[in-house]
Amino acid sequence: MTRKKPVVMIVDDIPLNIHVLAQCLSDRYEIRAANSGKRCLELLAAKSSDVDLVLLDVIMPEMDGYEVLRQLKCNKDIANIPVIYVTDKHEETDEEKGFALGAVDYITKPIRSAIVQARVATHITLKRQRDSLVQMATRDQLSGLYNRHYLFEAAEQAVAAACRHGRAISVLMCDIDKFKDINDQYGHGVGDRVIQAVADVLQVSCRREDIVARCGGEEFVVVLTRCDIPLARKKAESIRLAVQALTVLDRPVTLSIGIAMMSLACEHFEELMQRADLALYDAKNGGRNRVICADMTAELPPEPQAQAR
Amino acid sequence: MQDEPFDSFPVWDQASLMKRLMGKAALKEKLIKLYLQDYPNREAQLAAALAEGELESIAHTSHALKGMSGNISGMRLYALTARIEAAARVEDSAKIGELAPFLSEFGQQLTQQLEADLDGQAVPETSSDSATAGASPTGTRVSATSFRDTLSQLQGRLERGEFIDPHGIPLLTLCSQQGVTLVTDAGETLLEANLIQQTNELCDLIERFDFQPALSVVVSMMQLVSGESG
Numbered sequence: 234m235t236r237k238k239p240v241v242m243i244v245d246d247i248p249l250n251i252h253v254l255a256q257c258l259s260d261r262y263e264i265r266a267a268n269s270g271k272r273c274l275e276l277l278a279a280k281s282s283d284v285d286l287v288l289l290d291v292i293m294p295e296m297d298g299y300e301v302l303r304q305l306k307c308n309k310d311i312a313n314i315p316v317i318y319v320t321d322k323h324e325e326t327d328e329e330k331g332f333a334l335g336a337v338d339y340i341t342k343p344i345r346s347a348i349v350q351a352r353v354a355t356h357i358t359l360k361r362q363r364d365s366l367v368q369m370a371t372r373d374q375l376s377g378l379y380n381r382h383y384l385f386e387a388a389e390q391a392v393a394a395a396c397r398h399g400r401a402i403s404v405l406m407c408d409i410d411k412f413k414d415i416n417d418q419y420g421h422g423v424g425d426r427v428i429q430a431v432a433d434v435l436q437v438s439c440r441r442e443d444i445v446a447r448c449g450g451e452e453f454v455v456v457l458t459r460c461d462i463p464l465a466r467k468k469a470e471s472i473r474l475a476v477q478a479l480t481v482l483d484r485p486v487t488l489s490i491g492i493a494m495m496s497l498a499c500e501h502f503e504e505l506m507q508r509a510d511l512a513l514y515d516a517k518n519g520g521r522n523r524v525i526c527a528d529m530t531a532e533l534p535p536e537p538q539a540q541a542r
Numbered sequence: 543m544q545d546e547p548f549d550s551f552p553v554w555d556q557a558s559l560m561k562r563l564m565g566k567a568a569l570k571e572k573l574i575k576l577y578l579q580d581y582p583n584r585e586a587q588l589a590a591a592l593a594e595g596e597l598e599s600i601a602h603t604s605h606a607l608k609g610m611s612g613n614i615s616g617m618r619l620y621a622l623t624a625r626i627e628a629a630a631r632v633e634d635s636a637k638i639g640e641l642a643p644f645l646s647e648f649g650q651q652l653t654q655q656l657e658a659d660l661d662g663q664a665v666p667e668t669s670s671d672s673a674t675a676g677a678s679p680t681g682t683r684v685s686a687t688s689f690r691d692t693l694s695q696l697q698g699r700l701e702r703g704e705f706i707d708p709h710g711i712p713l714l715t716l717c718s719q720q721g722v723t724l725v726t727d728a729g730e731t732l733l734e735a736n737l738i739q740q741t742n743e744l745c746d747l748i749e750r751f752d753f754q755p756a757l758s759v760v761v762s763m764m765q766l767v768s769g770e771s772g
Contacts, residue, residue, distance in 0.1 A: 242703070247606060248750045249576045253562060253613045255705050256569050264705035268751040276703040292605050321609055321624075343612035343620070346562055 238263045239357045240283050244273040244301070245290040245319070250342070254288060254319065257346040258353060270296030274304055277311045280441065284314055285360050286353060288340070291320040291327070302334045313363075315356045319344065373447040375425055376432035384446035388456045388502045391444065395458065396499035403465035403494040404502075405455040406509035407435070407472070410487040410521040412451035419482060427451075427481050431488065434475045438468065454506070462494045462526055469524040477522065487522035489513060494527075545625065548644065551617040554655040559615035574656045576749065577614045584610070585649050588623075592642045600638060601630035616652040682716055686724040686732050686767055689713060693764045700753045700760065708745040717741040724767060737763060 241258055242265040243251045255264045265284060267273035270293055277284055287305075291298035298318060306312050318331045321342040328339050337359075338352050371383035379387070388404075395402035409415075409431055416424040428451065435445050435453055444456040455472075457465050469490045476488040491512030493505050508527040516525040563569050584607045591599035608623035622644050629637035692713045699706055708714050716722065718741040724733040740763055747756035 243705070245609075247580070247610050249573055249580065249610045250613055251705075251751055252569070252573055252576065252749075256563055256566060259705065265703040266705045266751045266753075267703055268753075272703070272753070279702075281702065290609075292602070294602070321605075321612065342609055343558075343615065344562065346564055 237283075239285040239361070240265060241353060241357075242267060242273065242276065242284045242287045243319075244268075244270065244287060244293075244298070246293040247290075250290065250319075254344060254349065257344070257349045261350075262353070262357070269293060270298065270301035273301055274308075277305065277314065278308060282311070286357055287314055287316045288319050288349075288353070289316050289336075291318055291331070299330065299334060302331070302336060306335050315360055317352060317356060319349075376428055376447045378432050378436065378453070379444060379446040381446065381448050384444060384448065384454055384456070385502065387444050388454075391456055391458055392495060392500075392502045392505065395495060400459050401461040401494060402505075403457045403460045403462065403492060404505050404509045405453075405457065405465065405469050405472070406491040406493075406506065406513045407431075407453040407455065407469075408489050408513055408517070409451035409476075410489055410517075415484065415486075419484070423482055423484075424451075427486055430479050430481055431476055431486065434472060434479065438472050438475060454509075456502075460494075462492065465492050465494060466524060466526060473522065473524055489516040489521050490524045491516055492524065492526045546621075548618055548621060548648070551621045553616065553618045553648070553651045554659075555615040555617050556659070558617075562613070562615070571660065572749075573614060574660055577610060577616075578653060578656055578660075580610060581649065581653055585645065588626075589645060592626075592638065592645070595635060595638075597630045597633055597635070597638075601627050604630065611652070614656070616656075619648045619652050622648050682720050682722055683725050683731075684713065684716070684722040685727065687727060689722065689724055690764060690767050693760050693767070697757060697760050697764070700748070700757050703753060706748050708748045714741055714745060718745055733767070737766075 239262050241262040243254045243258075244267045245251050245254070246268055248268065251266050251268070255266070258264060265276060267276055273287065273289070276282060277287070289298045289301060298320070302316055305314070305316065315337040316335070317338040317340055318336050319340045319342060320327070331339060337356055340349055340352055371379055373380045392402055394400075409427060412424065412427070415427055428447070431453065432445075432447060435455060439445050439455060439457070442458050444454075446454050446456075448454045455468075457468060460468070469492055473488050473490055476486055479486045491509045491514070493508035493512060495505055512525045512527040516523045519525065559570060559573075560567075563573070584603065588600070588603040588607055591603045604623045604627040608620055608627055611619040611623060622641060626638060626641050626645075629635075629641065692711065696706070696711070696714075713722075717737050719738075721738045723731055726732050740759055744756055744759045744763075747753075747759065
């Protein structure tokens with residue numbers, strides 16, 4: 234598999250400076266360009282952004298490089314992108330200021346190609362290594378979804394935030410029906426393919442802000458932020474139908490799903506999981522390939538019709 | 543400590559520029575053109591700031607001119623603007639007064655050398671394109687579909703902020719040099735488009751990284767093509 238070239242963004246208000254830097258790097262990296270701090274932040278914050286490293290000019294009109302870095306560090310989605318300052322300011326205090334804000338390095342102008350290439354290569358390598366470590370620590374290797382460790386850490390935060398802001402949050406507990414039979418009959422290779430296929434369905438069915446995790450074996454958990462029971466039920470039903478449409482080696486695959494929404498008492502994620510798990514148990518006992526909501530009497534007083542099963 | 547005299551700095555250190563550009567002559571030509579295009583405005587801004595004695599503005603404008611002069615290896619102008627900036631930052635108006643008269647002279651020396659270099663190495667423009675269907679007096683015949691596809695791809699790349707060499711896109715090069723006649727897939731003339739001016743404007747905006755205005759030009763060109771093809 235060929236790995237995509239790392240992406241370097243060059244930010245400078247003077248076009249000539251961008252061209253000079255780009256020519257040093259364009260053989261080994263994909264280059265993005267921004268001629269202002271504002272434009273840089275817009276491009277980085279875009280959903281499709283894939284920037285690995287930013288080369289940032291310090292003195293620019295309207296928004297200088299320090300302010301760009303300050304704002305970048307406030308956005309958790311992009312805060313970890315390494316930033317190298319490229320500037321002809323080279324007094325110690327300026328460097329200290331840049332490092333204090335979180336820059337990883339400094340390059341001075343007029344630039345020297347060999348220095349730029351060496352420093353960029355070093356920080357790209359570090360970034361890639363860190364990305365690999367994060368990937369290994371937070372992702373399930375087989376499905377590519379988040380792992381149990383990440384789920385508990387992120388979901389606890391999401392539940393706490395939902396509680397603090399009075400927003401709805403729901404959990405789907407999903408389990409592939411008769412998975413043991415698939416493994417026994419067709420072997421673990423096919424079992425793995427089923428897991429991957431279901432994981433793909435879950436991933437494409439959910440929003441970027443949702444947490445989709447493989448919890449172990451054939452069990453998956455989805456945390457749906459800003460989502461109440463009717464919406465969660467709709468989402469779960471669409472997932473169930475999408476999985477039902479899958480066939481692996483002409484064998485049908487089905488999924489049972491239990492749903493729970495955070496109660497008004499602001500329960501912890503583990504309690505929410507337990508209720509979703511009980512609903513899943515009911516779904517299995519009820520004949521599988523179905524969606525069941527957890528007991529809701531305590532959680533949705535305005536909509537008494539949304540009753541538990 | 544005494545500053546080194548200005549004449550100890552070369553007006554233009556071509557060798558160090560070529561080292562920075564790793565020997566790429568075509569890129570040197572492009573950068574010189576960009577520099578010459580940008581220089582008059584930058585010089586005027588600094589000259590205006592110097593005339594007004596506005597220190598913060600002097601620091602900013604000399605900084606910008608210093609950066610681009612350094613990168614093109616215009617070492618004498620670089621040294622001058624570096625000293626002007628430094629003096630502005632410590633609010634040394636007397637020093638600025640001593641340095642200001644050199645600006646126009648050093649700028650002229652550098653731009654003359656850059657222009658002479660361009661004149662000496664001017665390469666005849668060439669056109670090549672696999673998407674052409676044969677030249678005609680009203681512009682090369684080009685499939686409207688490929689033209690629209692090219693613009694659509696360009697739009698995506700601009701939106702992503704990609705570094706783009708517009709002259710590396712054959713259809714744009716062709717269009718900027720000769721204009722095009724757009725034809726349907728069946729070969730019927732759809733539009734004898736004089737897009738030379740728009741394409742040149744587009745290439746210029748891309749090279750200056752003004753991507754938002756460049757996107758507007760792309761969209762208007764796409765509308766023109768779509769309007770003709772229904």
